[in-house]
Each structure stands twice: as structure tokens, then as C-alpha cells.
Amino acid sequence: MSAGGHHPAPVSPVEQRVAALEALLTERGLVPAGFIEEITSRYEAEIGPIYGAKVVARSWVDPQYKQRLLADGTAAIAELGFGGPEGDHMMVVENTPGIHNVIVCTLCSCYPWPVLGLPPAWYKDPAYRARMVREPRTLLAEMGSPLPDDVEIRVWDSSAEVRYLVLPERPPGTEGMTEAELADLVTRDSMIGAARL
């Protein structure tokens, strides 16, 4: 199948099944029309990963907030007004010059929705879920973040109820920036730990 062909890609069986399920849910009145699209666009455009970036930026400018964030992630994130399903038990793990944290869900795709939005497709990919626990050094290098050998890698598998957020290191040369400017620097992948800033 060539990418430049004249025919659109055939619809896969799973896509057909999802479309049928969605049609049935709407037809039976179990979900209102447009509900799924609205949820998806909210999590993609409004919530994630902007809320997470605001949490990170606040912790960079306010050491007391950072202390609270590391001690009780759920409560400190709620201070900024964020929380909800998949964010009821938040644990924030801090990167330092000697420690790099990365999150994965080996079972499925558990992810901190209220701060990062919807997980990227690669986060749900079996290859990421297997390799991030088996050979994280190699995978991080392939994803563009080679780490020195003396940096400890801490992999956090969200295989129960806790959802993780990585607190990246504040980049050098950002001392004069405002909290809002700092938030713009924070990427989704850096809060997963799949990238460094």
C-alpha cells in the first residue's frame, strides 16, 4: 500500500467496531451526540499538557509549592484547580542532575489525564511499554534523550492506582523568565520523562 495512492486507507476492523459501538451508544441514548468528540477535544486542547506545564512552572518559581507538590502531588495540583479522573492519586517525581525519572504503564495506558491530557499513541504502543522497563537507556537515546551512564534512571510503572508526573529540571539560562514564560518551555514529553528540557 503506497502512501501516495489515490485510494484512502481501508478502515481497519477495530475502527469499524469502534464506530459501530459509538453509533449504538448514541442510538440507545447512553451518550449524548457529540459527547465523545467534546471530551476528546477538551483533553487534547484545553487540559493537556498545559495544566501540567503550569504545575511545573509554579514549582520552579515557588520552592514552598515544590515541597508541597513532592509531598502530596494530588493536593498541590488541586491548589491550581486541577484534578479529576485518572488524577486522584498523583505522585510527582523530581529529576535532578543525577536522577532521571520516566513513566510507563506496562499493563495498558494509565496516564495522568488531568495534567497531561490524552496519552500520545506511542505511550500506548507495546514496544514503548516493554522497552521502557527492559532497556530504558537505549530507548531514551533513540527518542532523542541520551543520558550519561552515571545518571540513574528511575522507571515508574503506573500499574495500580497512582498516576505519575515527572518534574523536569529547570533549564539553565531561564532565571529572568516569568512563570508564564517558563510554562511555555515545558513539553508533554518532558513530563512523561521521555525527553529532557
Add this chain to the structure above:
Amino acid sequence: VVRVDGIHSVPDIEAHGTARRREPTYSVRFDAADLWRDGQRGVRVHVDLWDSYLERS
């Protein structure tokens, strides 16, 4: 065990019907070298587990 995370319903039981069993969950740290024969140096893997998943070592 690096963290105790409170008491939660065991999903393996919840998935099969209306019965519920609640257990403590823990974050358990493994050195990659203890998990894999070719585990990478300086890697620690933390897995979140329900109480009944663990055996006394």
C-alpha cells in the same frame, strides 16, 4: 517497598463480577539487574502492586 499507597479494590476480582476485595498497594523497587539477565546499569524499575501479588521473601 518504597511507598505505601492506601487501600484499593483488587482489579482481578472486580473484573469478574460484583465481588470486591480491598487491599493495600505498594510501589516496589527492583534493580534492573535483578529483573533481567541483561538489565541495564543504573536502572531501577518501580512497579505498583496489590498486597496479594507479593510473597514474603
